[in-house]
Amino acid sequence: MTQRNGASRTELVDKDPGIPNGWYAVAWSKELDPGEVKRVHCFGHELVLFRSRSGGAKVLSAYCPHLGIHMGEGGRVMGETVRCPQHGWQFNGDSGECTDIPYCDEIPKRACVRSWDVVERNLMIFVWHHAEENPPEWEVPTVSQLEDPEWCEPRTFDLEVPVHMQDMAENNMDPVHFRYVHSATDVPETEFEIADDGRFLKAVSYFEQMTPDGPIRVPLVRDTWCLGMSSVESTGIPGAGLFMFSSTTPIDNQNTISRWLLFATRNTIDTAGEEWFEGITKGVMDDWQVWTNKIHIESPVFCKADTPLIEFRKWARQFYSKPA
Ligand code: FES
Numbered sequence: 001m002t003q004r005n006g007a008s009r010t011e012l013v014d015k016d017p018g019i020p021n022g023w024y025a026v027a028w029s030k031e032l033d034p035g036e037v038k039r040v041h042c043f044g045h046e047l048v049l050f051r052s053r054s055g056g057a058k059v060l061s062a063y064c065p066h067l068g069i070h071m072g073e074g075g076r077v078m079g080e081t082v083r084c085p086q087h088g089w090q091f092n093g094d095s096g097e098c099t100d101i102p103y104c105d106e107i108p109k110r111a112c113v114r115s116w117d118v119v120e121r122n123l124m125i126f127v128w129h130h131a132e133e134n135p136p137e138w139e140v141p142t143v144s145q146l147e148d149p150e151w152c153e154p155r156t157f158d159l160e161v162p163v164h165m166q167d168m169a170e171n172n173m174d175p176v177h178f179r180y181v182h183s184a185t186d187v188p189e190t191e192f193e194i195a196d197d198g199r200f201l202k203a204v205s206y207f208e209q210m211t212p213d214g215p216i217r218v219p220l221v222r223d224t225w226c227l228g229m230s231s232v233e234s235t236g237i238p239g240a241g242l243f244m245f246s247s248t249t250p251i252d253n254q255n256t257i258s259r260w261l262l263f264a265t266r267n268t269i270d271t272a273g274e275e276w277f278e279g280i281t282k283g284v285m286d287d288w289q290v291w292t293n294k295i296h297i298e299s300p301v302f303c304k305a306d307t308p309l310i311e312f313r314k315w316a317r318q319f320y321s322k323p324a
Pocket residue numbers: 064065066067068069084085086087088089
């Protein structure tokens with residue numbers, strides 16, 4: 001546990017905010033070949049992730065109900081099931097039911113593990129987490145840039161941060177930090193919009209940029225689907241399109257992993273090269289430096305001008321099963 005001024009991070013968190021409900025990426029699609037089994041720890045749960053022989057990604061709770069063996073360590077894919085390494089019981093990847101006990105012809109009724117809803121999209125494998133085990137309430141959006149010839153092949157990167165995932169999402173409603181963390185010349189004028197039954201949040205900040213033809217107003221559009229999924233788009237500079245998509249996954253209530261897809265329009269890559277991406281990831285790393293050293297404060301001291309942050313905190317509450 002990291003120590004800060006003699007206190008642990010746990011002691012410094014003034015209230016456990018819990019883990020919000022939603023779709024979260026647990027792996028990149030390319031990390032899982034047919035027949036491959038992986039151990040995953042997400043949303044405070046131990047999971048076994050595997051790709052069945054027919055190609056589907058499956059996620060089950062990891063501990064075998066027989067004697068509690070972790071099936072993500074040494075489990076084997078058998079058709080559409082995963083086989084426990086200890087005595088060979090097989091569990092169906094969709095239902096979680098035990099389908100075979102190789103040395104017994106009767107399967108106990110309780111021989112079942114929890115199965116998790118999985119969607120593979122945007123080069124990632126997403127799992128639906130709901131604290132009360134409710135079924136999925138919304139769809140994972142599709143990143144259209146993946147199919148659009150105007151945009152380059154995406155670059156990808158992962159970021160592990162010892163922070164509560166809500167604090168990363170909060171950045172999208174924090175226009176003031178652009179001035180201090182990202183060295184913007186001023187606090188950008190920002191508009192906010194909430195849609196889709198309140199689950200979707202859009203923030204647009206306007207930055208003034210100098211061009212040979214004089215200053216232009218460049219919008220930075222940030223979309224957020226619930227708390228764990230967001231995109232950032234800038235198309236305001238002619239010939240320099242930028243699009244980022246990320247899934248931010250709670251490992252537990254103090255640790256987060258986010259996976260990023262980074263796109264630029266092909267003409268941008270032609271003129272600016274790979275350095276273009278380096279500049280963008282540097283911006284994310286400036287945030288990382290801040291996130292990695294902060295704590296979550298449940299009752300922050302807000303000032304009168306912090307309206308967007310206050311609104312964000314109210315909006316975020318809906319994604320928790322129990323009031324934080
Ligand atoms: S512990 Fe899994 S089959 Fe026995």
